[in-house]
Amino acid sequence: MKDYVITFPGQGSQSVGMMNKFESVDVIKSSFDEASDVVGEDLWAMISSENDKINQTINTQPIMLTAGFSVWRTLKKNGANDPMYLAGHSLGEFTALVVSGVISFEDGLKIVRKRAELMQEAVPGNKGAMAAILGLDDEVVIQICNDLSDKYVLEAVNFNSPGQVVIAGHKSIIESALEKFKEAGAKRALILPVSVPSHCCLMKAASDEFLDYLGNFIFNKPKIPIVHNVDVMTHTSDADIKNALSMQLYKPVQWTRTIKYLSEKKMHIFVEAGPGRVLMGLNKRIIKDASHYSLDGIEATENFLSEITT
Secondary structure, rough: OOOOOEEEEEOOOOOOOOHHHOOOOOOHHHHHHHHHHOOOOHHHHHHHOOOOHOOOOHHHHHHHHHHHHHHHHHHHHHOOOOOEEEEEEEHHHHHHHHHHHOOOHHHHHHHHHHHHHHHHOOOOEEEEEEEEEOOHHHHHHHHHHHHOOOOOOOEEEEEEEEOOEOOOOOOOHHHHHHHHHHOOOEEEEEOOOOOOOOOOOOHHHHHHHHHHHHHOOOOOOOOOOOOOOOOOOOOOHHHHHHHHHHHHHOEEEEEEHHHHHHHOOOOOEEEEOOOOOOHHHHHHHHOOEEEEEEEOOHHHHHHHHHOOOO
């Protein structure tokens, strides 16, 4: 079997019907049943019919963890070997922790549920916002944020791919800043449908509380190396992993650097495990001369397994 990397999506990849292409797979449904018992909500019902709950942070985080982990279980059930590395975009990093055996599925669900609560409480009343800036160099986005952030927080927080940066901070300054990015040459500058300004300094208090909460859990040494968002490094100790997860709340997601790092490690096959194709699209833009797959259904999963075993 060929060597490969699995990447797990985070918030933003959820949608109603997102697991429909896996509906006939027992391990998918049983994973959602297991998760629903832990969180006390019917997660499968949330993703199967039109409702507002799927986009509420407190529900989205366990939903995305369950989706990614259930796809991994499907891969293993169909004979896949372990990947050489794991990575997850923001929330997706917790899926990687479960897959790598650092924490159990149950503990992972409890942790992301608490993470969601702390993030939501950190900036109440829809005072925060995030926006995507497309078509500008990272340095230009950072400079504009620095120029405008006087009384209010405005930071570049997700370096998703060349020419795609997400900013976060106080809603008032972000709304007024969009025109500045367009004047600088941005192809698009648009508010994202979230109320939590993730990965900026407004999350620092939540980060401290989250680190305290992580102290309730024992983290095992990863069975598969995980490249962490915050520092583009792999960690093995309990303390280092928890610190990386805590810092991730208020520091930028270095996704472009993460995928480039994996490419430098001679990885040429990148797989997105979970609903949607967001990461596959980003990864293609970061490393063009690699093979990219999205396992968003059982057919795609079986095709991927067929290709890497030949």
